[in-house]
Amino acid sequence: MALIDIRDDYLAQTRRKRIYGGLLVVIFVAMMVSGFRVADARNAGGFWTGLSSVGDFPADVVSEAVAKVANLPGHMVRALPAMVETLNIAVVATLLGCMAGTALAMGATRGLARWPRLVPLMRRISDVFRAVPEIVIALVLIFILGGGPVPAVIAIAIHTAGAMGKLFSEVNENVDLKPLDGLASVGATWSQRIWLGVIPQVAPNYLSYALLRLEVNIRASAILGFVGAGGIGYELRNAMTFGQGKFDQAAAIFLMLFAAIVVVDQISGLARNRLTHGAPL
Amino acid sequence: MTAIPMPADDLRDSTIRLMTRKRRIALAVPALILVYLAYVAVAFDLGGLAQRARLDNAAILLADAVSHKVHVTRDNRRETLQVSVEGSNRAVFSESQIPDWVQAQGDGARIDLGAGHVVTYDGPRVVYDIPDYGPVTLDTSDGVSVQVPGGTLPDFINASPTRATITTDQGRVTATASRTETLRYFWGWEMFFFDLSSPFSGMTAGQVLSTIIGGAPLVEGVSNLSLALSEFWTNDIWQHGAVAWAIFETVLMAFLGTFGAAFVALPLAFLAAQNFTPSRWLRFAVRRVFDFVRGVDALIFTIILSRAFGPGPLTGALAILLTDTGSFGKLFSEALENVDDKPIEGIRSTGANAVQRYRFGVIPQVLPVLLSQMLYFLESNTRSATIIGAITGGGIGLLLTQAIQTTQDWEKVTYYILLVIVMVIAMDSLSGWLRRKLIRGA
Structure with missing residues (x-):
């Protein structure tokens, strides 16, 4: 096997790995975001409306x-x-x-x-x-x-x-x-x-x-x-x-x-x- | 190996002294523990507990967890009769569904409790025919009066001027001026699959299966299989759909809390690690923030956050997120302090900037450790989310506390407890599987 083949093989493998890794990260982020939105929708008060009043009670x-x-x-x-x-x-x-x-x-x-x-x-x-x-x-x-x-x-x-x-x-x-x-x-x-x-x-x-x-x-x-x-x-x-x-x-x-x-x-x-x-x- | 020269006597003496000291400790520690336990037994009032304990409650709980009762209720004011499961308004038998052990005529009824026990409703009069004892008559037309064969009330009848209760092995009859109620117990969880309003109600498992596979459509335009699934999902008594949502909410709280915390904690952990942040004061400040957040505890965060965001899964997720930011910050910064500098040096020598050094030099080293810690926390947070849900009002924790507080539906409580255990064990296996996969894969 020529050296160039090995290099190509290695690069392809790295690229594949990187794509998988990137894909995993994207899926994970999508899960986090949609999970947050679901939780927000099912909460009695919304996140963005409540955020300003987080400090009220401790204050x-x-x-x-x-x-x-x-x-x-x-x-x-x-x-x-x-x-x-x-x-x-x-x-x-x-x-x-x-x-x-x-x-x-x-x-x-x-x-x-x-x-x-x-x-x-x-x-x-x-x-x-x-x-x-x-x-x-x-x-x-x-x-x-x-x-x-x-x-x-x-x-x-x-x-x-x-x-x-x-x-x-x-x-x-x-x-x-x-x-x-x-x-x-x-x-x-x-x-x-x-x-x-x-x-x-x-x-x-x-x-x-x-x-x-x-x-x-x-x-x-x-x-x-x-x-x-x-x-x-x-x-x-x-x-x-x-x-x-x-x-x-x-x-x-x-x-x-x-x-x-x-x-x-x-x-x-x-x-x-x-x-x-x-x-x- | 060379032995230290030492006179034999000295050696023996010191050994004996050491052994006596150890023996004394071996006796003192259990003794101290015993004394402490005795003190706590007094402080917790164990003696009084024996009297306060309601073992009858325990018996009800155990019996109710695996059985259900059917109520035959006569409203003595409106003079109507109703047969329902657990006395619930959502599970009333319609005219045609009334089980054959109840023969109803208008507001009168003949109720066969089995083993020869028969209860007859006849206007305001109730006759309970108990084999080997005789008929007991309750009259609710003016207060509640009881007539028994012998004249003296036996133990199983509990009577006052406003209320009478007869409890036998076959069931229970309760009479007050407003209503008369007969309870018959049955083994199993009632209508777990289909409620009374469903077209599948009352079918055996075999009948349901044959209807699904080959029966004519029960509802025009809907296949029997999807009808069965939707009837199951919207079951009015067990509410499988709502329960599934509650479990999802609990897992969601744990998921968002754990990984959100990791997301927040990772950059902060760099600020708290000695080898990445030269400034002593910055390090000190960040570490104290971690300690503070960890010390405040999820309970207090839950209280504070539920005031701002109201009850729900988001509040629970944020409470877990805040607490775990402290724990993760501490654990991550310890992991970061243990990284090997050589790969970072190597990457620096190729002219990489700081972000690239972190991405390719540091993260690959710590990622397996961090991920495995996150997954450990994910499992334990599933349990925390159940508890936090009970306080902040979300998920399976809320359903469970509500079911326990009504102290009636112990079969539902049992069902929820089983679901919680299955949920936690499932999350445990999932996190263990992912951990093995990630660490071996890396």
């Missing part, structure tokens, strides 16, 4: 909060128990969800599972748990258990168990099996092998994922409060539905929620850094 809240700035600390203190409840919901749900997720992961990893035949079943369970949005379980449980933090905890924990079941089992795939063989050779039972051979290897990764999940769950817990599961979201909705006149309270809650999310994100970020890069000696 109302801020101006009222500034006018009544002396009230803010009082509102914050009054909302503190609700904030603590939201944090508690997130922490308990993360704890319980991670425990269940660990169990699911141990059962869903080939080579580690106690009952290898159940591996596909465990995976499907994680998939379904992960797929259910928290709000679905929360609303059904609120109907049965009444409003309050417990439905939110159960809802978030189930979703967390599914998500962690998947992430943890991915961590488990990389476990070094030699310590397990060693433990098996001295007659360790399955639970001893897992507890002494696997957990020490995976603990830093597990913890890191669990902390990341805690950040997500605090947001979820605030949102669930908004639909009736107690905590700061519930207080926020009450202040919001009252509207003008209670915006200082809404502003105080906004600020507190924002601060809590940022603080937890920062702490967990630092802790995760330490877990992945090792503790400074």
Whole structure:
């Protein structure tokens, strides 16, 4: 084959690739634009008419909060128990969800599972748990258990168990099996092998994922409060539905929620850094 | 490998010390967790919850999720009789459609609940003949009076001067001054395919199929297949068309939000990456913007945006877009800081300008990483869009919350939940498939 043929071939291939790439981009942009137009048409208010008033509501809240700035600390203190409840919901749900997720992961990893035949079943369970949005379980449980933090905890924990079941089992795939063989050779039972051979290897990764999940769950817990599961979201909705006149309270809650999310994100970020890069000696 | 020379005693001591410390931690951590859980159990009032829990609600929910009831209602003021599914005005049986276990004559009726249970409406008087017990008579002409065979009311009859309810395994009879209602339960979801006003109503699956394949057109000028499809799509009770639109809206919110955010975040990420933006202050400012947007959270954005744009999918999409701009900005700028400088140098040496350097030197390096992150977010945003939809009023999330809040149509709630799960799993597989395809293709 002559050199020129090869060059032509290569150029043709590049051109084809570029056309495909360009075509993909065009299709994608068309999808975005038409999707935006459909969403705009189905929205109660239009995008372009609403755009000018986006700032109105925050401006109302801020101006009222500034006018009544002396009230803010009082509102914050009054909302503190609700904030603590939201944090508690997130922490308990993360704890319980991670425990269940660990169990699911141990059962869903080939080579580690106690009952290898159940591996596909465990995976499907994680998939379904992960797929259910928290709000679905929360609303059904609120109907049965009444409003309050417990439905939110159960809802978030189930979703967390599914998500962690998947992430943890991915961590488990990389476990070094030699310590397990060693433990098996001295007659360790399955639970001893897992507890002494696997957990020490995976603990830093597990913890890191669990902390990341805690950040997500605090947001979820605030949102669930908004639909009736107690905590700061519930207080926020009450202040919001009252509207003008209670915006200082809404502003105080906004600020507190924002601060809590940022603080937890920062702490967990630092802790995760330490877990992945090792503790400074 | 050389061992560090160390007296055996020292080594043993330090090992033992390390082991005791580890053992202490191994005991302390579960103990702390237990103490915390105990505190939360008190704070969340678990004891009170056991009393507040409505297990009867759970039983209703479970039974209703897989069954439906047919109401036979006599309006005691207007003296009319109506047979309907779930008591819905949209599912009233016409004269000719009334099932054969109800024999109606004017406003009177003989209702066969099966297993020998028979309810007879006779003017304002209702007689419920219960096998092994005897006839129970309810009279609604003046308040509600109950006559039972033994004289004392058994557990399954709940009576007050204005209302009486008889609940048996076969059904339920409720009588008030204004109306008398008999409920019979049936297994399955009623009229899932065709509602009562449809010409296909009441046919078995086989009959529907044979009508579609070889039957004479039920409506002049329309083929039976397209008639069946349009009847299914516009089913008045299950509203398949509206539900499909709602799911589409939810996916649309996730799609617009995720990729819109990526679109906004990519240029900003260059400003936050150390190797592309020498100015420390600019970098700092952009990064704080990302942190702020991420911290404010979708809930608050949803509230603010729905005030300006009203409820709907656009509001949800914009809320996702704003929140994810923060997350993507952070992730993208980290990916950009990890790019290899050599290809960029090479392209610069051919005389390329900045845009060309970015397009051919940087983007090909980071694109697989960015795309895979976007696709991860697309899947999780489908779930977020369901939740945001419940707050901002769009998509399947809204339908679901409405169905749950009416606390009646649990079969619809079950249907929506199944649809949501299928939707999320489908998006998960789609994003996984695209991810594998793109990363392997690149």
